[in-house]
Amino acid sequence: AQSVAQPEDQVNVAEGNPLTVKCTYSVSGNPYLFWYVQYPNRGLQFLLKYITGDNLVKGSYGFEAEFNKSQTSFHLKKPSALVSDSALYFCAVSLFSGTGANNLFFGTGTRLTVIP
Amino acid sequence: ETGVTQTPRHLVMGMTNKKSLKCEQHLGHNAMYWYKQSAKKPLELMFVYNFKEQTENNSVPSRFSPECPNSSHLFLHLHTLQPEDSALYLCASSQDRGGGDTQYFGPGTRLTVL
Numbered sequence: 123a124q125s126v127a128q129p130e131d132q133v134n135v136a137e138g139n140p141l142t143v144k145c146t147y148s149v150s151g152n153p154y155l156f157w158y159v160q161y162p163n164r165g166l167q168f169l170l171k172y173i174t175g176d177n178l179v180k181g182s183y184g185f186e187a188e189f190n191k192s193q194t195s196f197h198l199k200k201p202s203a204l205v206s207d208s209a210l211y212f213c214a215v216s217l218f219s220g221t222g223a224n225n226l227f228f229g230t231g232t233r234l235t236v237i238p
Numbered sequence: 239e240t241g242v243t244q245t246p247r248h249l250v251m252g253m254t255n256k257k258s259l260k261c262e263q264h265l266g267h268n269a270m271y272w273y274k275q276s277a278k279k280p281l282e283l284m285f286v287y288n289f290k291e292q293t294e295n296n297s298v299p300s301r302f303s304p305e306c307p308n309s310s311h312l313f314l315h316l317h318t319l320q321p322e323d324s325a326l327y328l329c330a331s332s333q334d335r336g337g338g339d340t341q342y343f344g345p346g347t348r349l350t351v352l
Contacts, residue, residue: 126280154338156340158343163345163348164345164346165242165244165328165343165344165345165346166281166328166330166343167343168340168341168342168343171338171340173338212281216338225283225286225294226281226283226341227280228280228281229280230278230279230280231280
């Protein structure tokens with residue numbers, strides 16, 4: 123069975139500092155990994171995904187994530203945080219099954235607060 | 239964000255009411271999804287439609303009834319709900335059902351059951 127863990131409910135970082143939001147996963151096979159962001163009263167907005175190839179994935183708004191197979195991690199990073207990055211971040215994993223299913227399994231989310 | 243729209247954005251209903259949530263996607267996708275988002279819990283996949291056919295029903299109570307008349311529209315019909323059904327209901331769509339396809343989400347409907 124697939125699962126995703128986001129070990130931190132809350133991450134605080136000062137504006138201009140680098141930020142990391144952690145994600146680990148568990149799948150029986152090769153994973154597809156996603157990051158989404160949710161602003162207040164909004165739906166989930168796609169940031170980036172890892173399918174195959176280069177372990178470092180670059181996405182929207184200067185975010186990037188590194189796929190680490192040995193540590194089964196897919197941490198989200200940004201070199202310099204902005205106050206506007208404050209939001210709820212979700213990691214998700216999917217696995218292609220024989221039936222063609224594309225079910226996304228989400229973590230519980232990490233609330234990022236960037237302090238001015 | 240206008241790729242997937244949801245109406246209404248907010249809904250308050252009593253336990254004996256019948257209401258419907260609507261989702262429309264303008265992305266030319268073939269798969270559509272309903273999710274339930276409750277506080278402190280992972281998103282729960284409720285239903286999946288692929289080419290208008292329901293391919294997944296994650297043990298959702300029968301008081302939730304989905305309908306997909308075409309690949310662009312998805313409805314969630316609600317009746318005799320319980321207060322614990324209060325949540326944010328999110329609709330999403332993707333090109334197909336391939337494992338790497340990105341799902342795009344609507345803004346959600348905030349449902350309150352009194």
